[in-house]
Amino acid sequence: MIEDRVICVDIGSTWTKGAVFKLSHDRFSLExxxxxxTTTDYLPDGFYAVLRHLQPDxxxxNTESSPLPVYFSSxxxxxxxxxxxxxxxxxxLQIARLAAFSAGARITAAYSYRLTRNCIAAIEKSRPDILLLCGGTDGGNERYVTENARVLASSDYDGTIIYAGNNMAVDQIxxxxxxxxxxxSENLMPDFGQLNIEPVREAIKSVFLERIVSGKGLDQLIRQFDTQPLPTPLAMINLVDAIGKNIADWQNFALIDMGGATTDFYSFAEAYYADSGTIMKGIVEPRLKRTVEGDLGMRVSAESAFETARDLLLASLEGSQQSLESxxxxxxKLVANTSHLPADLAEQSYDQLLASACIFHAVMRHAGIIEQIYTAKGPVWAQSGKDLxxxxxxxxxxxxxxxMGRAGDAIELPFSPQPDVxxxxxxPVNFEYYADPDYILPLLGSLAEKYPRQSAAAAVSYLTRLHPNEEEVKEFSHSEFTDA
Amino acid sequence: MTPVNIVLGVIGFDCHSVGNKILDAFFGEAGFKVTNLGVMVSQEEFISAAVETDARAILVSSLYGHGEIDCAGLREKCIEKGLEEIILYVGGNLVVGKTPFAEVEAKFLKMGYDRVFGPDCVLDEVVELLKEDLESR
Structure with missing residues (x-):
């Protein structure tokens, strides 16, 4: 059967969103x-409510068969x-970070060399779902990974351990x-400087599937629709990948997904240009990269974002009527009431300032740097991290x-680097800004693995190009994404 | 038997790549697992590579005359990073001018390098010496 119509659902922490897409002329269109x-106690309730709204007839x-194919993410x-x-x-350690982020995971802690008692105590306390243990090239160092496995074995940590280090140490591990x-899993760095993150991504994804199906009724949805849900950020990564690989004008782009708690930054671009006249220090990062900033967000993380961005905010407020204190x-106020919406123009401008600041710090952490090094033969540029x-x-x-996209406003992206650093x-230097006014990308993301070309074509067709303007802040609706 | 891992590279801001490629091929042929970092390698990169690959020797090349300043302190950094046992070799045109080789050798031995080679050393002999040194540790 040709699936000419599909339903996508994304179960978020507050909203369960869904859409019907029709496949025609080699791309999906929104119907x-x-x-x-979201019905947090039993997720299928909200899920079926969305389905009924989308297809009331x-x-x-009838749990025997589904009238339309359903894909979903959570x-x-x-x-x-x-x-x-x-x-x-x-x-x-850096490669392990890249791998975990690109699997759609949250990194709670990162440890290098040897796990001390303090590290173990912190792991026992925070109890991450997964501990990703790696180190050593294949045939390289075994001492650290085996020593770390030994202390983990005698710890109270009871989560999943994924081993992706030196393959020669596998038996001992x-x-x-x-x-x-x-x-x-396979070694993340089989040879020095060589990245191999795909197997670890797969391993993390399969743990995700096992974990989320237990409880809250997702297992029932998986059975009925005969489909495996993706973590929402992984759906987004798949979509970014599909766009970069399939759409001619989109081979060097970035995507910012800013929520209440985190700011996620995705890039699809060559990390290092050998012809740029710079020398590379450290690993060459992958073309597809995701980073997650847990301290940068619009609501839950608003206070920590303020602390991180204090200097930048102070500079932005210069000459305005508003004070840093207010x-x-x-x-x-936002942290105390995370569903707060701006009550007046001042609060709207605060939201925009905060958003710009979050984006600035997220891109700064995602991007690499170059620095000039003076040598006997003259100055040389050395790059570390990713070139955006x-x-x-x-x-x-x-x-x-x-x-903001629905209101036709481009967010101000303060990407001009400070002088004298x-x-x-x-x-990024010269770029066009696109908004996702219908907030449709996460939904298309769950189609990206099976229909890369068609979902990518749909994604770019629903994006709106916006031009930054110098006008006063306009009123715009913060109402959640809804048809209801 | 699993091959012995060694790390190879041209230190500092030295871009001489021909000799580096010859060494890579030669030590590979001689049965070593070579991690070749290429040209313009910092001390930190040598050490990171040696730690991850569990290398038993680092072979440092320098041809542009600034070897002394580039090579100083590598032994101490190795010790700091837990590579107390590692064998350090250095070779090339290590200093500018016509300093007698014996003086150059003495200087680099004092810095903590196990063996010092001039630009005209015979690689077969270097391999034999490395095997001897590996056995004695």
């Missing part, structure tokens, strides 16, 4: 949307929590951790940026 409050409770508390343990910080839920008070300078399109999505961040 209908719906959103219902179907009997969704944010499940922001994804799995992962603690990463590597060897050298800028080598295997198995022996040491045989009483644990241990998964063996902005700080506003962020306190050739990114020519940036997409803004997530509740706030989608709402030794380390110059490799930020």
């Amino acid at each position: 209908r949307r719906a959103a219902m409050a 179907c009997n969704w409770h 944010s499940a508390k922001g994804g799995l929590s992962v603690a990463v343990v590597g060897l050298v910080p800028e080598m295997t 198995r022996d040491l951790l045989d009483s644990r839920d241990l998964r063996i 902005l700080r008070a506003y962020t306190e 300078r050739r990114i020519n399109r940036i997409v803004g999505t997530g509740g706030f940026l989608a709402a 030794e380390k110059i961040p490799l930020l």
Whole structure:
């Protein structure tokens, strides 16, 4: 059967959103949307409510067969929590970070070299869903990973351990951790400087599937619709990948997904241009990269975002009537009441300032740097991290940026680096800004693996190009994404 | 038997890549697992590579005359990073001018390098010496 119509549902922490897409002329087009409050105790209730709204004439409770194919994703508390343990910080530990983020996970802690008693105590206390243990090239260092496995074996940590280190140490790791839920993956860095993150992504994804189906009724949905849900950020990664690989003008782009708790930054671009005249220090990062900033967000993380961005906010407020103190008070109010919507123009401008600040810090952490080093033969530029300078399109999505997009406002992206810094961040220079006004990208994301070309074509067709303007802040609706 | 891991590279801001490629091929042929970091390698990169690959020796090349300043302190950094046992070799045009090789050798031995080689050393001999040194540790 040719699936000419499909339903996609994304179960978020507050809203369960859905859409019917029709496949025609090699791309999906949106037919209908719906959103219902997520029923956190039993997720299928909200899920079926969305389905009924989308297709009222179907009997969704006939569990034998589904009238339309249904794909879905779930944010499940922001994804799995992962603690990463590597060897050298800028080598295997950094690669482990990239792998966990690109699997749609949240990183709760990162440890290099040897796990001390303090590290173990912190792991036992925070109890991450997964501990990603790696270190050593294949045939390389075994000492650290085996020593770390030994202390983990005698700890009270009872989560899943994914081993992705030196393949020569696998037997020892198995022996040491045989009483644990241990998964063996391929080495993240089989040879020095060589990245191999795909197997770890798969391993994390399969743990996610096992974890989220237990409880809250997702297992029933999986059985009925015969489909495996994705973590929402992984759906987004798949979509970013599909766009970059299939759409001609979108081979160098970034996507910002800013929520109440985190700011996620995705880039699809070559990380290092050998012809740029710079030399590379450390690993060459992958073309597809995601980073997650847990301290930068519009609501739950508003206070920590304020603290992080204090200097930038102070500079932005210069010459305005508003004070840093009143902005700080506003962020306190947001944390106390995370569903707060701006009551007046001042609060709207605070939201925009906060959003710009979150984006600025998220891109600064995502981007690499170049620095000039003076040598006997003259100055030389050395790069570390990812080069984002050739990114020519940036997409803004997530509740706030989608709402701004609906109002036709481009967020101000303060990407001009400060002068007189030794380390110059490799930020996008010339780019067009696109908004996702219908907040449709997460939904298309769950189709991206099976229909990369068609979902990518749909995604770019629903994005709206916006031009930054210098006008006063306009009124715009913050109402949630809904048809209902 | 699993091959011995060694790390190879040209230190500092030195871009001489021909000799580096010859060494890579030669030590590979001689049965070593070579992690070749190429040209313009910092001390930190040598050490990171040696830690991750569990290398038993680091072979440092320098041809542009600034070897002394580039190479100083590598032994101490290795010890700091837990590589107390690692064998350090250095070779090339290590200093500018016509300093007698014996003086150059003495200087680099004092810095903590186990063996020092001039630009005209015979690689077969270097391999034999490395095997001897590996056995004695």
